[in-house]
Amino acid sequence: MLPLLTEQFHLMPAINSKLHVLLVQFIYLTLRQLEIGTQQTSLTSTLRRLGKEICRGSPESPEEQANIAKQKSAIFFKSPNLRIRFLSMLIVLKTISQADYLAQAFYTLHKDLKSDEGKALFLEYQALPVVLNHLRTSSKGLLSAALDIRLQMSMETRMRHFPNVSLLLQNPKLEVLLLEKISIILQKLTTIKENKKLFELLTMHLIIQEMHRTADPDHTFLS
Template identity: 50%
Template sequence: QLLPIAAEQLQWMPYVNPKLHMPMIKFIYWSIRQLDTDIQHGTMRSTMRRLGEDIFKGIVSKGSPDSSSEQSTESKSKSAAFFKSSCMPLRFLSTLIVLKTLTQVDYLAQAFDSLRVDLKTNEGKALFLEYRCVPVVLSHLKVSSRGLLSSALDGFLEMTMESGSSQPFLEACSNESFFRTCSVLLQSSKLDIPVLEKLCVILQKLSRIKSNKMMFELFALHQMLQELRRTINPDHTFLCINLNSILLNLELLKNNSLASSLST
């Protein structure tokens, strides 16, 4: 019930102190996270789309809210930027809202580009953890949208880079939802090699966590990876190395077998 009101309040953001923009966007983000967008009725979907588009494009208004229409036309326009803000926390949250509310591929592609750039910084990685972003990005790991799939994996790859955020990120991925999604992806015959490489890098990092062995087995990932290793062209060296490393971590490949496969 509050989100339609929030959508209306966004229109007034050019007239309020910019310091109030962040609390407003934060409220919208956490409200959206509480909703299951798949079961909303038409009115709510429309509200979500409007929120996403306004946050993506920003709000531009002419004149002050108290001025007459004639005065308003002559007044200097005011604007409030969210997704295109120079303030990283505001831009980061706005990016997440775009990823949660919009379906247009061009908007989502720009959102993932922005996310990837921000995740190259320690501040961006910390924000990713603070706002519990794994489910937001995970929802875009679908074979049906290959371009976005690769972009979503790029975001996850940035989080696996050695930093103080990498281990908490991997722990946030160590759940049934994440492994189920990976299982669905690996069952597809439509994944190209670059996507497989990115996915296996992430799985290799996750396979280092001993408790995740159960997750690999629960969703039969270990069997899929064994079959992939058996059938993959050995010329795809990087992919083969990661597959071998995963299977070694899962105790499904002996060290001497690994050495033999790498030497061939």
């Protein structure tokens, strides 16, 4: 279905937010469904094309905005409609590997999560796993951006993904600033009683004790 859905971007009327919401919502839920099966690895080119179509047709200048109705591709990546824009960011994070697109998606997501409506959409579409998938990235900028999102939502979402953070803590090359962000996230999450068993099951307290023993005493905040 995804190749057919990708073609819909060229058939969509440029100004019809109701249709746009339905399309990006259906695409996002389809991508979520693919995670359950084994098909996703064979769809790399289709997913990449899908992400690029989401990013196409984003008007930058007033002249481009005035001609929006003439564009074949609908406006999604920079839509004024929060739900369309939010879902578009999640689709980009799930389909594209280019750092510039991912950085823009994280920036926009971070900004939209400052509103209560943005936080509600994050919970409604269960966006936490999408963000946590980028904790494996080798890009320091993207890793920091993903942690910023996790920090923003640390009290709104229950931590079902402690293993991601546990692996990060054991990375000896992680910068102090990123470790500080992780420590703030963990501090907030450990105020939720339901997290205690999982925290202990993953022996995170032992990992943190060892980190504290070996940490540079000059890193006062982290200590």
